[in-house]
Structures are given as structure tokens and as C-alpha cells.
Amino acid sequence: MTEASNASRPALVWDAAKRPTINDIARLAQVSKKTVSRVINQSPFVKADTRERVNAIIAELGYAPDPQARGLAFRRSFLIGMVYDNPSPQYVIDMQQGILDAVRGSGFELLVHPCDRSSPTFLADVRGFVERQKLFGVVMPPSVSEDERVAELLTELDCPYVRIAGIPLDEPDSSLVTHDRHGGYQAAKHLVELGHKVVAHISGPNTFRSAHERRAGFVEGLAEGGVGLEGAYSVEGRYTFDSGVECARRLFALSPRPTAIFTGNDEMAAGVYQAAREAGLAIPKDLSVVSYDDSPTAPRLFPPLTxxxxxxxxxxxxxxxxxxxxxxxxxxxxxxxxxxxxxxxESAAPPA
Incomplete structure (x- = not known):
């Protein structure tokens, strides 16, 4: 320990006959028990001065963690859960890869828990997952992130979490914001600037806040350009390829037929491409398509998807x-x- 850090802490007075505990180390080092556990398990996610202070106190007191307790702490400290209810496989894969990028080389592992928010056992299943695995924390993508019941459950279980959503839903330490409304707005402005007047929108499920945010931004951008989104031209999809096909078929039956469609994600846009081929419509000559997410699917479609x-x-x-x-x-x-x-x-152009 450095002279400066020694000066900042009073000299330890300890009964040699008393066996120190992890709580004692945490109290004397003025850190949390979780931080002491991280230092013991050589986690890289501790500041150097904190690690030095904790290790010095451990050395002075001759503290030796109980092997069984250390094993339990290790299991709790090095498992991160991802709880999701999202029908888009590409979204789920990309999210998992990002989490793995963060934990690679750290000793942490990722456990995934797909679930169904409409299930009567949804909350009980999440509770069981967290308690059985003794999770260090949970990442929640939409739409699980938008469910206040899950946040309340994790708080009750003292399990840290991060919620990913289009708007702030929690304290800054637990909230990652994606501003979905602004994305929908940009899509609308692009179509308006191209000259489209009869436009349609295939949204995600109403149970997703992201679907509402993207639609609201789209409507706002259209309105600024003097274009409306008529009721029949706004349909609800499921963020899946098949729902994109089904919704596009309904929209193609309208009169006048829309000259442009904005979809809530790329999976549904791929479905629109399929329905357009069936109907003999060329993209973008007969129909412009703009989507959301820019997943790896987008540039691989023909024509490449905006x-x-x-x-x-x-x-x-x-x-x-x-x-x-x-x-x-x-x-x-x-x-x-x-x-x-x-x-x-190349999937959007001025209307014919």
C-alpha cells in the first residue's frame, strides 16, 4: 500500500484471536462486499487503488476466504443473464454478440433466457432463472425492458440490471436509451423528400414500446411534410418475416396502393420484398421500402435496403x-x- 493510501486510513487494530470475515474487510476498506469479492476473484473490473487498498487489508489481517463461500460468490459474480422476448432472431443474435464482446477475457459468462411475456408463469420463470443461477446481473432488451414488473422483481432480488429502451425508463445507471422516435422521424423525412404522398407503415407489436415510438416519429416526420398516415395504411405486424408478407398483401389491396412502406424492422421489410415479388411490383420503381435496425439482412437484400x-x-x-x-x-x-x-x-426512389 502506498504512503498516501496508508495516510487516508487509520492503523488497523485487530484481535488476532478473531477470524476476519469478508464483511470486516469491506467495512475497513470502505467498499462493498461485492467489491471485495471481485478483488479476491481477480476481476479486472476494479479500480487499481481500490484493489490495492483491499489487498493490503487482506494481507494485514491474514484473511483467507472460505473455499465453499468463494465458490458461491464466484458463481454469482461471473454470470450475466440476458432475458428477452423478441421474435427477431437477428436482433437476438446481435445483442448476444455484443454482450459477449464485453465479457470476453474477463471470466464472465453469458446465460440467455428466452421467455413469453404473455405467459401466466412469466415472472415466476424469470425469478427462478435469476435465483437458480445466482446471476451477477441482467441485460434486458425490448420488450422485457419495458415491463416494470421485471424491474421491480430484479430490485427485490437485489440483482443489478440494465434496461434497453427507446426512452429513459429507469435511473441513469440502469438505463440505455435508443431514441427510436427519432429514427422513425428520419425515415418519414426521407420518403417525403423523395415526393411520396401515399405512404404506409407496418409497425411492430403493440406490446413493444419501440413500435409506438417508431410509429410516432414516422407520423411526426410525415406531418411536417404535409403528408398523413391514414388509418387503413397503418397495420400491426409482429417483427417477423411472415407478418411482413401478410401486412404487405393487405396494403397492396388498398386503393390507391401505397407508393412507399416503412417497416418497423428489417425482418418485416424482407417480407414486404417477398409480397412485392408475388404482386409483380418492382422495388423501388413501383414501391419504395424503408426499414429499421439496419441489421446484416439490409444490405444483402436486392435492391439493398434503406x-x-x-x-x-x-x-x-x-x-x-x-x-x-x-x-x-x-x-x-x-x-x-x-x-x-x-x-x-437503393430501396427508395421518387414515386413513378
Missing amino acids: SVRLPIREIGKVAAQMLLRDPEAEARAEPSEFEPTLIVR
Whole structure:
């Protein structure tokens, strides 16, 4: 321990006959028990001066952690859960990859828990997952992140979490904001600037806040350009390929037929492409398509899909890093934020 750090702490007075505990180490080092556990298990997510102070006190007191207790602490400290209810496989894969990017080389592992928010056993299943695995923390993508019941449950279980959502839903330390409304707005402005007047929207499920945010931004952008979104031209999908096909078929039956469609994600946009081929419509000559997420699917379609980029993998990485940050660090004043960006490709053009 350095002279400065020795000066900042009174000399230890300890009964040699008394066996120190991890609580004693935490109290004397003025850190949390979790931080002491991290130091013992050589986690890299502890500041150097904190690690030095804790190790010095451990050495002075001759503290030796109980092997069984250390094993339990290890299991709790090095498992991160991802709880999700999302029908888009690409989104789930990208989110997992981002979390794995953050934990690679750290000793932490990722456990995934797919679930169904409509199930009567939903909350009980989440509770069982967290308690059985003794999770260090949980990353919650939409739509699980938008469910206040889950946040309340994890708080009750003293399990840290990070919620990913289009708007701030929690304290800055637990909230990652993606500003979905602004992405929908950009999509609308692009179509208006191209000259489209008869436009349609295929949203995600109403149970997803992201679906409402993206639609609201789209409507706002259209209105600024003097274009409305008529009731029959706004349909609800399920964030799946098949729902994109079904919804597009309904929209193609309208008169007048829309000259442009904005979809809530790329999976549904791929479904629109399929329905357009069936109907003999060429993209973008007969129909412009703009989407959301800019997943790896977007540039692989033909023609390449114009889509609002939301860097899902990077978002997963930052969410995990928020969970793994030093618990003794100063609390965040603002939530982590990601701004969506429209990536223009070849799927949208002026109407014929």
C-alpha cells in the first residue's frame, strides 16, 4: 500500500484471536462486499487503488476466504443473464454478440433466457432463472425492458440490471436509451423528400414500446411534410418475416396502393420484398421500402435496403459494460444513449 493510501486510513487494530470475515474487510476498506469479492476473484473490473487498498487489508489481517463461500460468490459474480422476448432472431443474435464482446477475457459468462411475456408463469420463470443461477446481473432488451414488473422483481432480488429502451425508463445507471422516435422521424423525412404522398407503415407489436415510438416519429416526420398516415395504411405486424408478407398483401389491396412502406424492422421489410415479388411490383420503381435496425439482412437484400441503423451489437456491449463497471465509481448523471442514423441505399426512389 502506498504512503498516501496508508495516510487516508487509520492503523488497523485487530484481535488476532478473531477470524476476519469478508464483511470486516469491506467495512475497513470502505467498499462493498461485492467489491471485495471481485478483488479476491481477480476481476479486472476494479479500480487499481481500490484493489490495492483491499489487498493490503487482506494481507494485514491474514484473511483467507472460505473455499465453499468463494465458490458461491464466484458463481454469482461471473454470470450475466440476458432475458428477452423478441421474435427477431437477428436482433437476438446481435445483442448476444455484443454482450459477449464485453465479457470476453474477463471470466464472465453469458446465460440467455428466452421467455413469453404473455405467459401466466412469466415472472415466476424469470425469478427462478435469476435465483437458480445466482446471476451477477441482467441485460434486458425490448420488450422485457419495458415491463416494470421485471424491474421491480430484479430490485427485490437485489440483482443489478440494465434496461434497453427507446426512452429513459429507469435511473441513469440502469438505463440505455435508443431514441427510436427519432429514427422513425428520419425515415418519414426521407420518403417525403423523395415526393411520396401515399405512404404506409407496418409497425411492430403493440406490446413493444419501440413500435409506438417508431410509429410516432414516422407520423411526426410525415406531418411536417404535409403528408398523413391514414388509418387503413397503418397495420400491426409482429417483427417477423411472415407478418411482413401478410401486412404487405393487405396494403397492396388498398386503393390507391401505397407508393412507399416503412417497416418497423428489417425482418418485416424482407417480407414486404417477398409480397412485392408475388404482386409483380418492382422495388423501388413501383414501391419504395424503408426499414429499421439496419441489421446484416439490409444490405444483402436486392435492391439493398434503406434502413435506420441501430447498432444492436454495440448496444449489447455497452449494456454489459454498464453492468460490469466498478461499483465504487461515481454514479452516472445521464443514461447511456445511442442515436439512430438513416442509411440510404437503393430501396427508395421518387414515386413513378
